[in-house]
Amino acid sequence: MLATTITPLRGPRVVLRAWRKEDLAACAAMNADPEVMRYFPAPLTSAENDIMVQRIIAHFAQHGFGLWVLEIPGVLPFAGFVGLLQVGFNAHFTPAVEVGWRLVRSAWGNGYATEAAQCALQHAFMTLQLKEIVSLTVPANKRSQAVMQRLGMVSRVLDTFEHPRLPHGHPLRVHLLYRLTREDWLAQRYGRASRYVTIRDNT
Numbered sequence: 664m665l666a667t668t669i670t671p672l673r674g675p676r677v678v679l680r681a682w683r684k685e686d687l688a689a690c691a692a693m694n695a696d697p698e699v700m701r702y703f704p705a706p707l708t709s710a711e712n713d714i715m716v717q718r719i720i721a722h723f724a725q726h727g728f729g730l731w732v733l734e735i736p737g738v739l740p741f742a743g744f745v746g747l748l749q750v751g752f753n754a755h756f757t758p759a760v761e762v763g764w765r766l767v768r769s770a771w772g773n774g775y776a777t778e779a780a781q782c783a784l785q786h787a788f789m790t791l792q793l794k795e796i797v798s799l800t801v802p803a804n805k806r807s808q809a810v811m812q813r814l815g816m817v818s819r820v821l822d823t824f825e826h827p828r829l830p831h832g833h834p835l836r837v838h839l840l841y842r843l844t845r846e847d848w849l850a851q852r853y854g855r856a857s858r859y860v861t862i863r864d865n866t
Protein backbone atom coordinates (compact mmCIF):
# COMPACT_ATOMS: atom_id res chain seq x y z
CA MET A 664 0.00 0.00 0.00
CA LEU A 665 1.22 3.46 -0.86
CA ALA A 666 -1.26 5.32 1.32
CA THR A 667 0.61 7.01 4.17
CA THR A 668 0.13 9.85 6.60
CA ILE A 669 3.25 11.69 5.50
CA THR A 670 3.12 15.41 6.24
CA PRO A 671 3.81 17.46 3.12
CA LEU A 672 6.44 20.20 3.02
CA ARG A 673 5.99 23.33 0.91
CA GLY A 674 8.31 25.84 -0.71
CA PRO A 675 7.47 28.81 -2.95
CA ARG A 676 7.24 26.63 -6.09
CA VAL A 677 7.45 23.07 -4.80
CA VAL A 678 5.50 20.57 -2.74
CA LEU A 679 7.11 17.56 -1.12
CA ARG A 680 4.28 15.10 -0.63
CA ALA A 681 3.41 11.49 0.14
CA TRP A 682 3.68 8.78 -2.50
CA ARG A 683 0.61 7.81 -4.54
CA LYS A 684 -0.02 4.76 -6.66
CA GLU A 685 0.18 6.80 -9.88
CA ASP A 686 3.73 7.93 -9.02
CA LEU A 687 5.09 4.41 -9.56
CA ALA A 688 5.07 4.55 -13.38
CA ALA A 689 6.56 8.04 -13.52
CA CYS A 690 9.24 7.03 -11.03
CA ALA A 691 9.99 3.88 -13.03
CA ALA A 692 10.50 5.99 -16.17
CA MET A 693 12.88 8.30 -14.26
CA ASN A 694 14.84 5.38 -12.83
CA ALA A 695 15.13 3.80 -16.30
CA ASP A 696 16.63 6.99 -17.80
CA PRO A 697 20.39 6.42 -18.30
CA GLU A 698 21.15 10.14 -17.98
CA VAL A 699 19.37 10.39 -14.61
CA MET A 700 21.14 7.20 -13.46
CA ARG A 701 24.54 8.14 -14.89
CA TYR A 702 26.25 8.23 -11.48
CA PHE A 703 24.54 5.11 -10.11
CA PRO A 704 25.64 1.56 -10.87
CA ALA A 705 22.82 1.03 -13.42
CA PRO A 706 19.32 2.21 -14.40
CA LEU A 707 16.57 0.35 -12.53
CA THR A 708 14.14 -2.14 -14.00
CA SER A 709 10.45 -1.66 -13.29
CA ALA A 710 10.59 -4.39 -10.62
CA GLU A 711 13.64 -2.77 -8.98
CA ASN A 712 11.82 0.58 -9.04
CA ASP A 713 8.82 -0.90 -7.22
CA ILE A 714 11.08 -2.36 -4.53
CA MET A 715 12.83 1.00 -4.14
CA VAL A 716 9.52 2.83 -3.66
CA GLN A 717 8.36 0.24 -1.11
CA ARG A 718 11.63 0.80 0.78
CA ILE A 719 11.04 4.56 0.74
CA ILE A 720 7.54 4.09 2.21
CA ALA A 721 8.92 1.69 4.85
CA HIS A 722 11.61 4.25 5.72
CA PHE A 723 8.88 6.86 6.45
CA ALA A 724 7.10 4.34 8.67
CA GLN A 725 10.30 3.51 10.56
CA HIS A 726 11.85 6.97 10.93
CA GLY A 727 8.99 9.45 10.38
CA PHE A 728 10.88 11.09 7.51
CA GLY A 729 12.12 9.99 4.11
CA LEU A 730 12.24 10.78 0.42
CA TRP A 731 9.10 12.73 -0.48
CA VAL A 732 7.67 12.95 -4.00
CA LEU A 733 8.58 16.31 -5.50
CA GLU A 734 5.58 17.92 -7.18
CA ILE A 735 5.68 21.23 -9.05
CA PRO A 736 2.04 22.30 -8.83
CA GLY A 737 0.57 23.13 -12.22
CA VAL A 738 3.77 21.98 -13.95
CA LEU A 739 4.77 18.42 -13.01
CA PRO A 740 2.74 16.09 -10.77
CA PHE A 741 5.86 13.90 -10.40
CA ALA A 742 9.20 15.72 -10.74
CA GLY A 743 11.23 13.15 -8.80
CA PHE A 744 11.99 12.66 -5.13
CA VAL A 745 13.82 14.74 -2.53
CA GLY A 746 14.24 14.27 1.19
CA LEU A 747 15.99 12.75 4.14
CA LEU A 748 17.42 9.30 4.50
CA GLN A 749 19.08 7.48 7.39
CA VAL A 750 22.43 6.40 5.94
CA GLY A 751 22.09 2.64 5.63
CA PHE A 752 25.71 1.52 5.91
CA ASN A 753 28.59 1.93 8.33
CA ALA A 754 31.22 4.57 7.62
CA HIS A 755 33.36 7.03 9.56
CA PHE A 756 30.49 9.59 9.54
CA THR A 757 27.59 7.29 10.53
CA PRO A 758 25.08 7.24 12.11
CA ALA A 759 23.96 10.16 9.97
CA VAL A 760 20.96 11.50 8.08
CA GLU A 761 21.47 12.33 4.43
CA VAL A 762 19.66 14.84 2.23
CA GLY A 763 19.18 13.49 -1.30
CA TRP A 764 17.47 14.15 -4.62
CA ARG A 765 16.67 12.59 -7.99
CA LEU A 766 14.68 14.56 -10.56
CA VAL A 767 13.24 13.72 -13.97
CA ARG A 768 15.36 15.30 -16.66
CA SER A 769 12.65 17.74 -17.76
CA ALA A 770 12.76 19.28 -14.27
CA TRP A 771 16.51 20.00 -14.26
CA GLY A 772 17.80 23.56 -14.60
CA ASN A 773 14.99 25.31 -12.70
CA GLY A 774 16.28 25.41 -9.14
CA TYR A 775 13.63 22.90 -8.03
CA ALA A 776 16.11 20.46 -6.43
CA THR A 777 17.73 23.18 -4.34
CA GLU A 778 14.37 24.67 -3.29
CA ALA A 779 12.99 21.26 -2.34
CA ALA A 780 16.17 20.31 -0.47
CA GLN A 781 15.93 23.58 1.47
CA CYS A 782 12.43 22.47 2.63
CA ALA A 783 13.90 19.12 3.71
CA LEU A 784 16.71 20.87 5.62
CA GLN A 785 14.19 23.14 7.34
CA HIS A 786 12.30 20.02 8.43
CA ALA A 787 15.52 18.31 9.55
CA PHE A 788 16.84 21.19 11.60
CA MET A 789 13.67 22.89 12.89
CA THR A 790 11.15 20.05 13.27
CA LEU A 791 13.39 17.03 13.82
CA GLN A 792 16.06 19.12 15.58
CA LEU A 793 18.88 17.17 13.95
CA LYS A 794 22.35 18.55 14.60
CA GLU A 795 23.95 17.71 11.25
CA ILE A 796 22.91 16.61 7.76
CA VAL A 797 25.24 15.02 5.22
CA SER A 798 25.07 14.44 1.51
CA LEU A 799 27.18 12.13 -0.61
CA THR A 800 28.02 11.78 -4.24
CA VAL A 801 30.76 10.75 -6.65
CA PRO A 802 33.32 13.41 -7.67
CA ALA A 803 32.05 13.38 -11.29
CA ASN A 804 28.48 14.33 -10.31
CA LYS A 805 29.00 18.08 -10.53
CA ARG A 806 25.26 18.93 -10.75
CA SER A 807 24.61 17.21 -7.44
CA GLN A 808 27.62 18.89 -5.84
CA ALA A 809 26.36 22.25 -7.12
CA VAL A 810 23.08 21.63 -5.24
CA MET A 811 25.05 20.78 -2.08
CA GLN A 812 27.13 23.94 -2.43
CA ARG A 813 24.03 26.11 -3.03
CA LEU A 814 22.65 24.68 0.22
CA GLY A 815 25.82 25.83 2.01
CA MET A 816 27.13 22.30 2.52
CA VAL A 817 30.89 21.86 2.79
CA SER A 818 33.12 18.94 1.77
CA ARG A 819 36.51 18.20 3.29
CA VAL A 820 39.17 16.03 1.68
CA LEU A 821 39.48 14.01 4.90
CA ASP A 822 35.79 12.99 4.62
CA THR A 823 36.24 11.35 1.20
CA PHE A 824 35.36 7.66 1.58
CA GLU A 825 34.89 4.42 -0.32
CA HIS A 826 31.23 3.37 -0.55
CA PRO A 827 31.02 -0.01 1.18
CA ARG A 828 28.10 -1.18 -0.98
CA LEU A 829 30.21 -1.05 -4.16
CA PRO A 830 33.00 -3.54 -4.88
CA HIS A 831 36.65 -2.51 -4.59
CA GLY A 832 37.82 -0.99 -7.85
CA HIS A 833 34.30 0.00 -8.98
CA PRO A 834 34.52 3.37 -10.80
CA LEU A 835 31.79 4.85 -8.52
CA ARG A 836 33.23 3.57 -5.23
CA VAL A 837 34.99 6.80 -4.18
CA HIS A 838 32.50 9.31 -2.71
CA LEU A 839 32.69 12.87 -1.48
CA LEU A 840 30.90 13.73 1.74
CA TYR A 841 29.30 17.14 2.22
CA ARG A 842 28.19 18.25 5.70
CA LEU A 843 25.97 21.01 7.10
CA THR A 844 25.45 21.65 10.80
CA ARG A 845 22.25 23.14 12.21
CA GLU A 846 24.28 26.07 13.54
CA ASP A 847 25.68 26.88 10.12
CA TRP A 848 22.30 26.42 8.42
CA LEU A 849 20.64 28.76 10.93
CA ALA A 850 23.41 31.32 10.51
CA GLN A 851 23.07 31.21 6.71
CA ARG A 852 19.28 31.47 6.79
CA TYR A 853 18.66 33.85 9.65
CA GLY A 854 22.00 35.52 10.36
CA ARG A 855 24.78 34.83 12.82
CA ALA A 856 22.83 35.94 15.92
CA SER A 857 20.07 33.36 15.41
CA ARG A 858 22.31 30.40 16.10
CA TYR A 859 23.11 31.59 19.62
CA VAL A 860 19.42 32.09 20.40
CA THR A 861 18.57 28.62 19.16
CA ILE A 862 21.46 26.97 20.94
CA ARG A 863 20.50 28.67 24.23
CA ASP A 864 16.86 27.64 23.76
CA ASN A 865 17.86 24.01 23.38
CA THR A 866 20.17 23.67 26.34
Ligand SMILES: CC(C)(COP(=O)(O)OP(=O)(O)OC[C@H]1O[C@@H](n2cnc3c(N)ncnc32)[C@H](O)[C@@H]1OP(=O)(O)O)[C@@H](O)C(=O)NCCC(=O)NCCS
Nearest residue numbers: 699764765766771772773774775776777799800806807810
Ligand atom coordinates in the same frame (compact mmCIF):
# COMPACT_ATOMS: atom_id res chain seq x y z
C1 LIG B 1 21.35 16.42 -9.18
C2 LIG B 1 20.11 17.11 -9.76
C3 LIG B 1 18.94 16.99 -8.81
C4 LIG B 1 20.48 18.59 -9.96
O1 LIG B 1 19.43 19.22 -10.67
P1 LIG B 1 19.61 20.75 -11.13
O2 LIG B 1 18.45 21.07 -11.96
O3 LIG B 1 20.98 20.94 -11.69
O4 LIG B 1 19.60 21.54 -9.75
P2 LIG B 1 18.55 22.67 -9.29
O5 LIG B 1 17.18 22.12 -9.37
O6 LIG B 1 19.02 23.18 -8.01
O7 LIG B 1 18.68 23.76 -10.44
C5 LIG B 1 19.81 24.58 -10.55
C6 LIG B 1 19.86 25.17 -11.93
O8 LIG B 1 18.61 25.82 -12.23
C7 LIG B 1 18.86 27.18 -12.64
N1 LIG B 1 17.65 27.97 -12.39
C8 LIG B 1 16.77 28.34 -13.37
N2 LIG B 1 15.73 29.00 -12.82
C9 LIG B 1 15.96 29.06 -11.49
C10 LIG B 1 15.26 29.65 -10.41
N3 LIG B 1 14.09 30.27 -10.61
N4 LIG B 1 15.76 29.54 -9.17
C11 LIG B 1 16.94 28.91 -8.95
N5 LIG B 1 17.66 28.35 -9.96
C12 LIG B 1 17.18 28.42 -11.21
C13 LIG B 1 20.12 27.53 -11.89
O9 LIG B 1 20.77 28.63 -12.46
C14 LIG B 1 20.93 26.25 -12.07
O10 LIG B 1 21.39 26.21 -13.39
P3 LIG B 1 22.87 25.68 -13.79
O11 LIG B 1 22.85 24.19 -13.56
O12 LIG B 1 22.98 26.02 -15.22
O13 LIG B 1 23.82 26.37 -12.89
C15 LIG B 1 19.73 16.47 -11.12
O14 LIG B 1 20.79 16.66 -12.03
C16 LIG B 1 19.43 14.99 -11.02
O15 LIG B 1 18.34 14.58 -10.64
N6 LIG B 1 20.44 14.14 -11.37
C17 LIG B 1 20.24 12.71 -11.42
C18 LIG B 1 20.14 12.06 -10.07
C19 LIG B 1 21.34 12.32 -9.21
O16 LIG B 1 22.49 12.33 -9.68
N7 LIG B 1 21.07 12.54 -7.92
C20 LIG B 1 22.09 12.85 -6.96
C21 LIG B 1 22.81 11.68 -6.52
S1 LIG B 1 24.05 12.11 -5.35
